[in-house]
Amino acid sequence: MAVANEMISRVTLYRVSAALFLLALWEAAGASGLFFKGVLPSTWFIGKSLIRLSGDPVFWGHFSVTLFEILAGFGIGSLVGVIVGLALGMNRYSGQIFEPVIEYLAATPKVVFLPILLILFGIGVGSKISLAALSCFFPMTLSLAAGVRGMNPMFLRVGQTLNLSLMQRVRMIYLPALVPPISTGLRLGFGIATVGALLSEIKLSNKGLGHAAMQAYARFDIPTMMAILIVIFALAGLGNMLIGSIIRLPGPNTRRLTKDRT
Amino acid sequence: MITSILRPPPIIARMAFFAVLLGAWEWASRMGMVSRFIAPPPSEVVPAIGLLYHDNELVTRFLRTFGQVFAASGIGAALGMIIGWWLHHNKNAGRAFTDWFAAIAAAPLVLLFPLFLVLFGRNASTIIAMGAVAVLPPIILKTKEGLDHVPPVLINVGRTFNLTRWQHIRLIMMPASLPTIFTGLRLGLVFALINVVGVEYLIGFGGMGLMIAELGDRFEVAGMYAAILFVVLCSACFFWFTARLETWLLQTR
The missing domain is CATH 1.20.5 (Single alpha-helices involved in coiled-coils or other helix-helix interfaces)
Known part of the structure; x- marks a missing residue:
């Protein structure tokens, strides 16, 4: 017990000193004159910008636009991903035809499709939502198709014996059994949807956090830009954590239906 | 039948x-x-790849992009392996920071690029730095994992032969952990290509990403489609190539 406690305190010591070291490194690099003046603003100014932004209605306007784009794109992309992933996983032959294509496309930089999406949906929220949806479609589809193939065949045979319809099988067997791959897909998808929405905002937009960050960059208001980046990363981290905790809720079914735990 | x-x-x-x-x-x-302005027919898009070759220095841009990818991967891999080794070697550091690096690996790191843009300016160093940032987390995590899982039997054999520290690293730890490290490198290379092309497109500098940005800004739609098609094909080939390299390396061991 004492040994375990000592180990934990040792780890905490490492973490706290690393955090302090990074903080000191940032401040020292900013003050050293190695970089242009103001490029690495003191954390004090970044903190002040954060506080100022939190009371600024314009900032919250940008924030809500970005949140809407991410959630809409994430929702659309995940839903299509679940449907396509289920279809590819359930039908072996269609999986063999299309999965390699999806796998290769997943390894391409999605942002290069932005010019096409801009032509199709304009510079408004449409192009941002569509890039976010396109980005998160791939991890969800691949994760789910692999998950379906890894399922315990016993459950499928039980479904056949009970003569379940396709919808019943999806609802009562596939979805509960596939909570882990769906969870993986959702987590990866949320991060990548955030990237999709923000990169397209940064490239071309008149609203959203990406736009606000680039405006601050153009004014050389680096503390504000850094504060917005912190908000963006906090948003991505929070989303990831929320998905993780929500998906763990569904209870005993999921555990019993997953192959690797039975 | x-x-x-x-x-x-x-x-x-x-x-x-x-x-x-x-x-x-x-x-x-x-x-x-x-509309042809939205989606020109394939019969116009495919010949436009030839035009890219003549008018847009396709080969130079291709080489520039991949040059940056390999520079970024080299820097990221070297740094990542050192950090991974440290996390393996110093158990307290491993316990303290492995979770941190796992969290960093899950974070949308490419969104840091405005910070790198102010630090390095609008040039190749920003692009290479962004690529290296993408390579680091998978290499760190996979290096630590690989070293942690070297079979104790091998380590004991080394002890029996009374190997020096350097021989121990070179003859036992490296070969035994290399397959896992290479999985990290393979992920890193793919991430680096994604980040390099993405940042090129966003800041309008460099190779193939810049080409797409230029053609898109000029509304040369057929050329833009051709450039996007070319980038997609390049990434797919690169992905295939790294996968083959990995299997080949695992077989020759």
Whole structure:
């Protein structure tokens, strides 16, 4: 017990000193004159910008636009991903035809499709939502198709014996059994949807956090830009954590239906 | 017999699917159902790749992009392996920071690029730095994992032979952990390509990403489609190549 406690305190010591070291490194690099003046603003100014932004209605306007784009794109992309992933996983032959294509496309930089999406949906929220949806479609589809193939065949045979319809099988067997791959897909998808929405905002937009960050960059208001980046990363981290905790809720079914735990 | 006609080998079916898709696109575009400004027919897009070669220095841009990818991967891999080694070697550091690096690996790191843009300016160092940032987390995590899972039997054999520290690293730890490290490197290379092309496109500097940005800004739609197609094909080939390299390396061991 004492040994375990000592180990934990040792780890905490490492973490706290690393955090302090990074903080000191940032401040020292900013003050050293190695970089242009103001490029690495003191954390004090970044903190002040954060506080100022939190009371600024314009900032919250940008924030809500970005949140809407991410959630809409994430929702659309995940839903299509679940449907396509289920279809590819359930039908072996269609999986063999299309999965390699999806796998290769997943390894391409999605942002290069932005010019096409801009032509199709304009510079408004449409192009941002569509890039976010396109980005998160791939991890969800691949994760789910692999998950379906890894399922315990016993459950499928039980479904056949009970003569379940396709919808019943999806609802009562596939979805509960596939909570882990769906969870993986959702987590990866949320991060990548955030990237999709923000990169397209940064490239071309008149609203959203990406736009606000680039405006601050153009004014050389680096503390504000850094504060917005912190908000963006906090948003991505929070989303990831929320998905993780929500998906763990569904209870005993999921555990019993997953192959690797039975 | 009937089933074999209805179910040709997947690769044939895949090609047939794309042929039908391209045919439908060509037809819809020619019939005026889709505007040529939105989706020019494939018969205009494919020849535009030739135009890219003549007018847009396709080869130079290709080499520049991949040069940056390999520079970024080299820096990221060297740093990542050192950090991974440290996390393995110093158990307290491993316990303290492995979770941190796992969290960093899950974070949308490419969104840091405005910070790198102010630090390094609008040039190749920003792009290479962004690529290296993408390579680091998978290499760190996979190096630590690989070293942590070297079978104790091998380590004991080394002890029996009374190997020096350097011999121990070179003869036992490196070869035993290399496959895992290479998985990290493979992920890193793919991430680096994604980040490099993405940042090139966003800041309008460098190779293939810049080409797409330029053609898109000039509304040369057929050329833009051709450039996007070329980038997609390059990334797919790169992905295939790294996968083959990994299997080949694992076989030759």
